[in-house]
Amino acid sequence: MKKMISILLVMCLVFLCSSIPIYAKSPVTLIINSEVVSSDSPPVIINGITMVSLDSLRKLNLNLNWNSINKTVTVTTKVNQDKLVLKAGEKEVTYGGNTIKLESSVQVKNNRIMVPLRFISEAFKAEVKWVKDANEIIIHSWDKINTYSTLYQGDDLLAARKIALSLPLIGENKLSSSKEMSSHQLYFPEGEVLRYYHVWGNLVSYYEIKNDLTYLVWEGVEEVGKSGVYSKEYGKRPEPEKNEVYFDLARDSKDVTYGRVDSKDVLRSMRDDSSNLLVGMLQSIPDEVRTDKVVN
Incomplete structure (x- = not known):
């Protein structure tokens, strides 16, 4: 009798467990x-x-x-x-x-x-x-489907980068620039959209885009006159880039200088009249081909 009761209890438990989401x-x-x-x-x-x-x-x-x-x-x-x-x-x-x-x-x-x-x-x-x-x-x-298609799969680097710089930022800077009259600079690995550097004065911030959001991965305060030497930094510093394109906007200026970091050719254009300062700095780099498309 006890054995029969035990079997019935087990069967009830199995039934209850199978019916619970x-x-x-x-x-x-x-x-x-x-x-x-x-x-x-x-x-x-x-x-x-x-x-x-x-x-x-x-x-x-x-x-x-x-x-x-x-x-x-x-x-x-x-x-x-x-x-x-x-x-x-x-x-x-x-x-x-x-x-x-x-x-x-x-x-x-x-x-x-x-x-x-x-x-x-x-x-x-x-x-x-x-x-x-x-x-x-x-x-x-x-x-918004076409917008994200341009961001991840588009050949138009200028359009994709404008979308990238408009995404919400996750993470806030803990450090700040110690330079006065600071300019803004943007650096992208050549052919890429989904990661970039923003330099304001001597504060360098490195961002990566993942799952439609932009994450602050690393930041560092560069010592004045010492390129690549940082007095303070947070996060994981990325490896140095081999080939980069840049966009430079001096303070109180409407002119953007841009081009390839390793090239002597300096291009110049008026900043786009955009509500987003960084988006307005972006320009098309001649003969640049996208290399970081995301496969669906």
Whole structure:
């Protein structure tokens, strides 16, 4: 009799465990159009399916209408006139008058409607990328897809670099320049977009772009008159570059000098009238070919 009771208890435990959704142990970061989305219901993985709260997808220009009586949510967007109607606990949704079966039912977590990420994003023509090693979900709304394509795969270095310098910065400088009347200088490895140096006076900052965000990797204060010698520095100093292009803007000047570091040819042009000072410094370098395209 005791043996039979033990068997029944084990069977009950197995049944309960199999019916409980399995949530990811580590947090998943959601980044939409280069903005890290904060939410009281962050993305989770349930039974191998990534679920996100509808509220956290508002950056995709979604309009949400909650009907508390029948527990449905109607989602619309400027992309098209089709409506997406979801109901809590249901696997079937209506979209554009058609019934579609989801890979996981609509769920409620922390009073938020949780839905399968990929279906929602693809239904509204967004681009979704799952970065497994970083535990990040990258989403580009329909109107930004071409922008990120230019950033990562475009041949136009000037256009790609302008986008790169417009991305949000992660990390703040701990050091500052000790020079007065300082100029601004930008250095890119020749043919590259996704990493660069910004020099302001004798403060050198090195940045790398990863997953639509720009990270401050290293900074150093160069000793006056001693190139490559730093009195203070933070982070991991990058290896010296072999070939670089530069853009130099003297203080209170509208003229940008630019070219290849190892060339005697100095080019000059008016700074672009841009609200972003560094973006306005960028110019096209003759015969420069891109070398750091990212393969999808």
